[in-house]
Amino acid sequence: MSNEIPIFKSWVPDWMIKWAILLMMFPSVSLFGFFTTNTSGTAGYYGIEPQDVQFSVVLFYASLASFYPLEKRFFRYLASRNYFIIGVLLLIATSAGCYYARSGTAFFILRFLQGVFNGGVNTICITLLFSRFSSERSRVIGYSYFYGLLLCSSPLTMLITSRVLDHYDLAALYKLMIFMLVPPAILLTLMMNDIRLRKKFPLYQLDWKSYVLYLLVFCSAGYALIYGQTLNWLEDWRIRAAIIVFVVVLCLFFLRQKGLKRQFIEIGVFRYKNYVLGACLLIPLYVCRGSLSISTNYFSAVLRTDPIHISNLMLANLAGIIVATAVVARAVLLGKPIRQIFLVGFAFMFIFHLWMSFLFTSTTDDSQYILPLLIQGLGSGTLLVPLVIFVVSSVPAASSISASGAGIFFRFIGFCLSLSLINFFQLSDKSRHYQSFRQEVTATNPLSIEKLQHYEQMVHSKGLAADEASRAAQVLLNRSVDTQTQLLYAIDYYRMLCFLIAIIMVIIALSPYINRTVVRLKGAQPAPASY
Structure with missing residues (x-):
């Protein structure tokens, strides 16, 4: 692709292009949870409850994920550099809006808009990144770059925000986000030619009805899972209403897609057994990833460890992610059985949760947690890239984009389910x-x-x-x-998660057809909503 279209100016070396793209992607993917690293501080800043802060993250995710199928049309309509500049400016504007806002309603609206605009910037960055990886083998490296950065963004964000909040108040994070967006955006703009990455396609027959239905599916599911335990689930009319909306709108969405010639989400991808299995495995993966917040909360609330030292501990997790992502990319390229990779990744997760369950005490040395956190990073890094590649490769090449987009819903459910389970155990089990x-x-x-x-x-x-x-x-x-x-x-x-992981490992071990999926990434790239 880069040989056919002069995307970047001739004087720019390849290494500089890749670094500029990654530097631009880091604040973009960090925006997901950048302002909620201090939940109590954010809640006090806007006068809302901690669960409202969780819902703001869900709202960001829902707006980004649901707008993705529609966003592709805007991406094809506008010149790439202009589209990128507009997206960055809108992200900066919403970050500035969060800085000046003081009400929960304004915060929710701005977070929703951030999700929409973030998808556009991510799409440009991902497309630019994958333009540097033209062959099918090199695209595996592209996936490793992107999802490795995604996994690393959490400990890196914690490392940055803990030091900022140690010297300044919460409002400084919004200024920092703007400063993180501007330099790489200017650098990429100067390096890019004014060209289109896709053939221009006019903005007509936009399927706004499907978009609204899809958005309601995300929002209703997220609302029920986040507030369900606090509102006593079906005893509260709001949760009952959210569940009814979810079921009814989901049915209407599928019925509408069946009647459309150009579907908003190609529902035919669900006919493939391995695609459904891989998409479903994303849910427990995200539940296991989310459990790390219990460990960080334990460090803070029980051991009274300050945020800076917690972020230093998370460097072990960061190291595990980097090592595992690099090793697993090599394993995929060598054609290692993907079922064995899944089993190794979930085994790492099992060891982490079982080990930590014996380390939860009221007094202990922080150094005891370095190795378990490293193992958790190894588990996350071993699982995410192969799982996404497996999901995309389980469908025909022509359906890979729809497969990636539809898989967002499963990641979203896994993320919300993790928050819901933690809320349930916090309120009922405690x-x-x-x-x-x-x-x-x-x-x-x-x-x-x-x-x-x-x-x-x-x-x-x-x-x-x-x-x-x-x-x-x-x-x-x-x-x-x-x-x-x-x-x-x-x-x-x-220990509940240990039991869940053990069941998943048995299911994977008894599913030999997993290895029949051949890695096929030609023309495929991740969806921008890949948190």
Whole structure:
């Protein structure tokens, strides 16, 4: 492609092009969770609840994913450099809007618009990146670049934001995002020729009806999964309404696609067994990836580790991702059985969750978590690239773009399901353990009396009066109970995931037809909504 169309100016070396694209893609993919690394801070900044912050991420994801099939038409209509400049300017404008906004409603609207505009910038960057990888073998490297950057964006974002928030308030993140977008955008604009990456296609017969239906499917599913546990699921009319909307609109969407000559999403891809299997495997993968937030929350809430040290610990996770992505790309190129790669990746995930379930204690050395976090990175890096390649290769080459776009829905469900499961365990499992502890911690229990006396002596020795020491000891005892309930909830959740991963590994081991899928990436590239 790069030989036929002069995408970049002749004086620009290939290595500079690739680095400029990656530098542009990093803030673009980081935008997904960049402003929600400090959930409580973001909630206080806009006067909303922490779950509203989670829903803002879901809204960003939903708008990006649902607009992708429609966005391709705008991409083909406008000249590539102009489209890129417009997308970057709109992203900068929405980031500035988030900086000045102070209400939750404005924040939701801006996050929705960010998702739409982010898809356009991602599409340009991905297309430019894959223009440097023309052969089928080299496109495997392209997939590894893109999804490796995607996985690395989380620990890298944590590394950056923790240091910014240590010196400045939350508003500084919005300025930082603008500064991260501008330099690589200027560099890419100067390097690109004013050409089209695709043949111009007029903007007529845009399927807005399918877009609205598809968007409602995402939003209703996300709303039910995020707020379900807080609102007691079917006991609240809003959750019932969201579930009804999801079912009805999903049926209407599929019925509409069957009657269209040019489908919004090609539903024929679901006829292929390996495609459905691969897409479904994306759900537990994203659930396992999401569980890492429990570990980081444990570091913060139980071990009282500051965000900078947590981000330093996550460097082990980053190293695991980089190593695994590089190794697995080589394995795919050598034609290693993809089923074995899946089994190795889920085995890494199993080891991480089982190991961490034994390391959750109230006092320990941070260095004990380096190896488990490295293993989690190895698991994520081993699974994501082969899974996406497997999904895209499971359908005919002509349907690969639709397969990539339809797979977004499964990634979205996996992401939302992870948040929903964590919310469920936080509210129900912690409550169950807390009630169990409260029944044991009574005035007649010798152990609780001994613990209370220990706390009283400890605070009294620091100079507090006897009555103040008694009240302070009760506070410390309640805090100890809360810590233990949090530890038990984390252990229960991780062991539940161990059981889930074991079942998935058995299913993969008993599915020999997985190896029949041949890697076919000619003309295929990732969808921009690939978080």
